[in-house]
Amino acid sequence: MDVRGTGVVGGRFRLGTTLLGSIALLVVLLFSCSSASALPAFARKYGMPCSSCHEAWPKLSPFGQQFKDNGYQMGNDRDAPIFQNPSYWPVTFRITPQWHRESTNKAQVDGVDGVGADEAKVTTHGFDWSGLDFHTAGTLANNISFYVLPSSDNTGAFHFESVWARLDNIAGSSWLNVKFGKFELDNLLSEKRILTLTNVGGFYENYHFQPMVAPGVPEASYSFGIGDNQVGIEWMGHSKDDRTRVSASLLSSNDGTPGLPTSRGYDGFFAASQAFQLGSLGLQRVGGFAYIGEAPTYFQYTLNGTGIPGTGIGNKGFQRYGLIGMWYIKKFDITTMYFHGKDDATLATTLALTGAPPTPPTGAHSPTWNGALFESHYNFNPQLILINRYEMVRMSQQVFSTNPGNLGNVDTLTFGVRYYPFISSRAGFAYHGEYAISRIRGASPVTLTDLVSSSLLAGIDFDF
Amino acid sequence: MRRINFARIAVNVVLAAALPLAAGAQQMESHIGNLTGHSDAGRQLYFRYCWGCHGPHGNGMGENEPWVTPQPRNFVAAVFKCRSTPTGTLPLDSDLFNTLKRGFNFTNMPSWAALTDQNRADLVAFIKTFSPRWKSEKPGDPIQIPPEPTLTIGSIKHGQELFQKLECWKCHGQEGRGDGPSASTLTDSNDQPIRPYDFTSDNRSKCGRTNQDLYKIFMTGVDGTPMPSFADVVKPEDAWDLVHFLRTLQYNNPSPELTMWEGTPEGKAIVAAKRVKQTYTGSGVKP
Numbered sequence: 001m002d003v004r005g006t007g008v009v010g011g012r013f014r015l016g017t018t019l020l021g022s023i024a025l026l027v028v029l030l031f032s033c034s035s036a037s038a039l040p041a042f043a044r045k046y047g048m049p050c051s052s053c054h055e056a057w058p059k060l061s062p063f064g065q066q067f068k069d070n071g072y073q074m075g076n077d078r079d080a081p082i083f084q085n086p087s088y089w090p091v092t093f094r095i096t097p098q099w100h101r102e103s104t105n106k107a108q109v110d111g112v113d114g115v116g117a118d119e120a121k122v123t124t125h126g127f128d129w130s131g132l133d134f135h136t137a138g139t140l141a142n143n144i145s146f147y148v149l150p151s152s153d154n155t156g157a158f159h160f161e162s163v164w165a166r167l168d169n170i171a172g173s174s175w176l177n178v179k180f181g182k183f184e185l186d187n188l189l190s191e192k193r194i195l196t197l198t199n200v201g202g203f204y205e206n207y208h209f210q211p212m213v214a215p216g217v218p219e220a221s222y223s224f225g226i227g228d229n230q231v232g233i234e235w236m237g238h239s240k241d242d243r244t245r246v247s248a249s250l251l252s253s254n255d256g257t258p259g260l261p262t263s264r265g266y267d268g269f270f271a272a273s274q275a276f277q278l279g280s281l282g283l284q285r286v287g288g289f290a291y292i293g294e295a296p297t298y299f300q301y302t303l304n305g306t307g308i309p310g311t312g313i314g315n316k317g318f319q320r321y322g323l324i325g326m327w328y329i330k331k332f333d334i335t336t337m338y339f340h341g342k343d344d345a346t347l348a349t350t351l352a353l354t355g356a357p358p359t360p361p362t363g364a365h366s367p368t369w370n371g372a373l374f375e376s377h378y379n380f381n382p383q384l385i386l387i388n389r390y391e392m393v394r395m396s397q398q399v400f401s402t403n404p405g406n407l408g409n410v411d412t413l414t415f416g417v418r419y420y421p422f423i424s425s426r427a428g429f430a431y432h433g434e435y436a437i438s439r440i441r442g443a444s445p446v447t448l449t450d451l452v453s454s455s456l457l458a459g460i461d462f463d464f
Numbered sequence: 465m466r467r468i469n470f471a472r473i474a475v476n477v478v479l480a481a482a483l484p485l486a487a488g489a490q491q492m493e494s495h496i497g498n499l500t501g502h503s504d505a506g507r508q509l510y511f512r513y514c515w516g517c518h519g520p521h522g523n524g525m526g527e528n529e530p531w532v533t534p535q536p537r538n539f540v541a542a543v544f545k546c547r548s549t550p551t552g553t554l555p556l557d558s559d560l561f562n563t564l565k566r567g568f569n570f571t572n573m574p575s576w577a578a579l580t581d582q583n584r585a586d587l588v589a590f591i592k593t594f595s596p597r598w599k600s601e602k603p604g605d606p607i608q609i610p611p612e613p614t615l616t617i618g619s620i621k622h623g624q625e626l627f628q629k630l631e632c633w634k635c636h637g638q639e640g641r642g643d644g645p646s647a648s649t650l651t652d653s654n655d656q657p658i659r660p661y662d663f664t665s666d667n668r669s670k671c672g673r674t675n676q677d678l679y680k681i682f683m684t685g686v687d688g689t690p691m692p693s694f695a696d697v698v699k700p701e702d703a704w705d706l707v708h709f710l711r712t713l714q715y716n717n718p719s720p721e722l723t724m725w726e727g728t729p730e731g732k733a734i735v736a737a738k739r740v741k742q743t744y745t746g747s748g749v750k751p
Contacts, residue, residue, distance in 0.1 A: 047528035047572055049516040063513070066578035074574040076567050077666060241577040277580040280505070382512045425516050425528050 039135055040464055041092040042067075043425040045084060046074060051382035051423050057430070058193040059377075059385075062275070062283050066242035071145035071168030071177065072138055080142045090138035096432065098459030101125035102199055105452040106444035119446045129154055130197070130459075133161070143168040147183070160258070161229055175237035182231040182256055186247040186271045188287055188324050189335055189375070191227035195387045198455035201414030201436025203227055205391045206322075206339040206371040212408040213349055213399050215448040221350040222262075222295035223255055226320055230256045230269070243275040245287070253294050253315075263296035263312035273324070282328030291320040297346055302355040314357050316344035331379050339371035339393075348399050361400075368397040369408075382423055387416035387434075404442055412438035418461070427464040432457065492598065494557040494589040499581055501557070506590025509583055517572060522594030524654075532572045535654045542595035543653065543688040546671035551685040551693035553604025554597060560588045562672070569668040607683055610700045612675060615708055620725055623709025626702060630694060632682075635660040639738055640713030653688040660691070663713035664738065678707045715739065 043050055050057045053064030060068065073079035081088070103123040111118025131154050137147040149162035164181030184192050191204050207227030210219045232251030238244060253265040273287025296312025323338045345366040350358045375389040393410040414436040421429060437454040444451040494501035511520075517536035519526040524538035537544070546563050547555035564584045567575030576584060592598040613619065627633060637644040640663030652658040667673050671681050683703055685693030698706065711721035715735050725731035 046574070047517060047532050048574075049513075051512045052516075061512075061578075063576065063578040074567070076569050076571065076574055077668075078570065078572065277582065280582050283580050381508070 039092045039137060040425075040427050041090045041135065041138065042072065045088065045090065045138065046078075047425050049382075049423050049425050050420075050428050055377070055379055056195065056382070056385035056418055056420070057428050059195055060190070060193060062242065066238075069177075069236065069238045069242055069245065070174070071143060071166055073143070073145070073168065077142075079139050081139060082141075090136055092133075092135040092137075092463050094133045094135070094428075094461070094463035096130035096197060096459045096461040097127075098129060098197075098432075098457055099125070099127050100198065100455060100457040100459070103454045106447065106449065108445035117446060119444055125456075132156075133463075140165070143170075173237075174240050177236045177238075179234040179236065182229050183234065184229050185226060185249065185269050185289075185291075186234065186236060186245075187226065187289070188271070188273055188285065188326065189337060189373070192229075195377070195385065195418060196389065196414050196416045196434050196436065197432060197459070197461065198414075198434050198436045198457045200412065200438050200453050200455040201389065201416070201434060204373065205393055205410050205412050205438070206337065206373055209341065209369065209371065209393045209410065211341075211343065211348065211367040211369060211395060211399065212403070212443070213351070214403055215407060215442055216445075217351070219343070219348055221297060221347060221353060222318075224293060224295070224318065225255065226269075226289075226291055226322075228256050230267070231258075232266075234269075244273075246272045260310045262310065263294075263315060264310065265294045265296065265312075265315045267291065267293035278328075281330060282333070284328060285326040286324070288323045289321070293318045293320075295347055296353060297350045298353050298357050299355050305355070307353050307355065312353060314346075316347035318343045318347060332376065333379070334374060334376040337371075337373040339373070340368070341371070342366060342368045345399070363401065364399055365397050365401070367395065367399045369393055369395045383420045385418050387414070387418070389414040407442040409441040410438060412436065428462060430461045432459045432461045434458075490593055490599075492589045492592040494561070494585050494592065496558045496561045496581075496585050496588070499585045501582070501585030501587070501589035503586070503589040503593050505582075506586035506588070507593075509579070509587050510590050513576070513579075514587070522591070528572075534571055534652060534656055534658060536573070538654075539591050539594035541653075541688075542597040545686045545688060547604070547684050547687070548606040548680055549604030549684065550607060550695060551687055554601055556603050556606060557585075557588050560591065561585060564588070566672060568670045569666060571670070607680065607695065608700070609676060609679055609683075610704075612707075613701070613704055615720055615724060617724060617728060619705045620708045620712060620721060620731075622702070623705040623707070626698070626706045627709055630697065630706075635690065636663065640664055640710075650690045652690070658689050663710065664715060667714045667717035667719070675704075675707050675711070678710055679703055682706065 040050070042053065053061060053067055055061045067074065101123065102125070103121070105121050106119040107122040108116050109118050109120045110116060132152045134150045139145050144165065145168055146165045147162045149160065150158050151161040152158045160182060162183055164179050164183045166177060166179040168177050170176035170178065184190065189204065191207055194202060194204070196202050204227055208225035210223070212218055230249070230251040231254070232249050234247055234249035236247040247270070249269040251267045251269060253267045254260070254262050269289070269291045271287065271289040273285055275283050275285040278284050294315040294317050297314040297316055298312070299307030300311040300313045301308045319342045321340045325336045327334050327336070343366060345364045346358060346360045348367050349360045349364045371391070371393040373389065373391045375387070378386040391410070391412045395406065395408055398405065398407060414434065416432070416434040419431045421431070434457045435454070437452065440451045442448050442450065492503040515526055516528050517526040517532055518524055518539060519529070519536070522539035524536040526536060529536060542554060544555045544560070547553070547559050549555055549559070561584050564576045564587060567573055633644050634646045635644045635650065636642055637647065642660040642662035644660065647660050650658050650660065661669055669677070669681065671677055671686070683693060683695045683698065685691055708721045711719045712725040712731065712735070715722060715738055726735050
């Protein structure tokens with residue numbers, strides 16, 4: 001993600017450089033995650049209220065998921081742009097003016113022990129706004145769909161979150177759809193459609209977790225998130241009623257960054273799920289996914305000692321696996337997810353790419369970890385939804401046996417409420433309230449003890 | 465953020481919950497196979513998915529109605545296009561249920577296949593609460609469809625004669641393109657212009673795509689439109705011949721009827737004459 005590391009909320013957390021990795025992730029993810037998809041452009045095109053496609057926007061309903069999987073098409077031969085009024089332009093923007101309060105128990109500060117040698121609890125609050133998403137999406141012709149999403153942080157610095165075209169229903173088969181470009185992975189629990197927005201609760205920990213190498217030392221040779229949009233090619237197939245869904249993607253192993261910055265390596269992502277009806281309870285869905293990735297550990301060529309972009313070699317592997325269940329009991333639903341991750345020992349311990357193959361320090365292990373997510377919703381009616389999420393990450397194998405066993409473990413708890421005072425076929429509007437708190441073991445910048453951060457937010461989330 | 469008026473929100477929440485109750489207060493059930501639909505559950509779904517077009521009162525005057533042609537169905541009038549029951553009668557629950565799954569091609573009415581069977585059954589039950597007709601009348605007796613006879617050239621050619629004799633062409637055109645001499649004058653029960661079905665565009669007519677569906681369409685009529693029921697003038701045996709011929713008009717969609725028809729010199733010449741002989745790449749429906 002090109003916004004990563006730009007310190008967009010800089011000044012709020014003045015942390016030392018040592019731990020920037022794991023904390024910058026938290027801070028910056030707000031911006032990479034703000035790009036949720038809820039498109040009044042579609043509502044206007046089809047004359048449908050948001051609530052048709054969204055249980056509560058941006059979260060999809062089964063109807064919306066099918067619409068998306070069908071290439072943003074209803075399939076009633078009114079999908080091609082030729083059926084629209086010529087002045088129709090498929091554009092939606094989304095932004096969230098807000099008041100928020102951010103607190104961290106151990107920020108690095110100057111103090112009696114010297115420059116940057118102390119920790120203090122730092123809390124700030126005030127009025128603010130989110131980044132802007134500028135979605136354009138729809139069909140170019142029958143069975144050719146597209147999505148282009150310039151997205152900014154709240155300073156107005158833009159990047160491309162999505163850039164793709166898709167051939168839908170090739171040869172008339174719903175099992176043959178091919179997407180090309182930069183896109184969100186086929187995540188059933190979509191981070192782009194997350195219902196929570198804060199710095200702490202506005203992303204899925206498990207989708208971005210990378211272990212710590214040693215106390216105070218984050219992984220640095222590569223960055224990756226299943227929640228980040230990736231660039232490549234995706235085949236996706238689904239049954240006509242969307243109960244069965246499968247996909248496989250081939251991706252550049254650069255976490256969706258532009259300009260071929262690292263290696264010539266490729267990653268694979270695979271997902272499959274099946275939905276079934278359970279009496280009058282609703283539509284249940286179970287599935288699994290796997291991300292098999294690789295990242296370079298040194299440069300083939302350097303110039304003046306600096307690696308030449310794109311010439312990374314010595315690829316080492318990393319893997320992420322997950323199982324997901326989405327359970328509906330009438331108006332209540334809960335998503336459960338199990339997550340497993342593993343990084344190669346050399347990859348984990350390479351702190352900077354040089355011109356020579358690195359040797360992992362003796363005693364270095366390939367780190368492994370497990371994670372879980374429980375996200376429940378109570379959907380009173382299309383206008384009101386309560387949200388609760390608990391996520392945890394537990395290391396099962398530290399890089400070094402000398403690390404505390406719980407180093408890097410994460411717990412995050414989030415509560416949210418969204419109320420949509422009106423639901424129309426033109427624009428979206430939601431009052432949003434949220435509180436989230438997270439604890440990362442051993443991650444404080446100076447004392448290397450537990451870091452606790454929390455966010456409180458009240459805002460108006462709207463799009464048109 | 466302090467200026468959010470929470471009292472107002474609370475009122476809105478209560479109103480939002482109460483609004484659906486105002487419409488269709490009575491209870492209804494639907495029965496499709498061994499599924500039972502309940503209007504109470506259907507109401508909640510209706511006010512999530514359907515009201516924008518069909519309206520909070522079910523009269524087809526949802527807020528999108530000004531931008532939707534043909535107009536969304538008026539459930540208060542309870543006149544339905546796709547039935548297995550004779551013209552003028554109420555449809556079976558299963559007719560409405562199937563319609564919800566299929567959607568209406570070439571209109572804004574989408575397919576609701578992504579919902580569960582139970583959802584669709586509940587919606588059917590709720591739709592019935594809008595019209596007193598469902599209290600005072602029973603659905604018509606479904607028409608009897610004899611088994612489909614074996615396909616022969618004779619059957620197709622007889623269908624071709626019927627298409628002339630029954631004057632289907634007056635509305636649908638000789639080539640079935642929906643451009644017959646009367647086509648431009650036709651209006652539906654909302655006084656909106658309505659185009660006869662264009663057989664060459666697709667094989668997905670509104671009321672289904674199977675041979676049985678075609679049979680039902682002209683033997684029950686598309687109520688609320690000028691498309692009449694021919695049950696009084698067409699004998700069941702003849703009806704199948706007509707079905708076989710109609711398939712040959714859908715020359716963009718492979719079917720056994722089309723293959724057999726193109727196997728004869730006459731049929732081959734007729735179909736060839738219809739096809740556009742230049743590479744054509746429109747962004748919508750095939751020519």
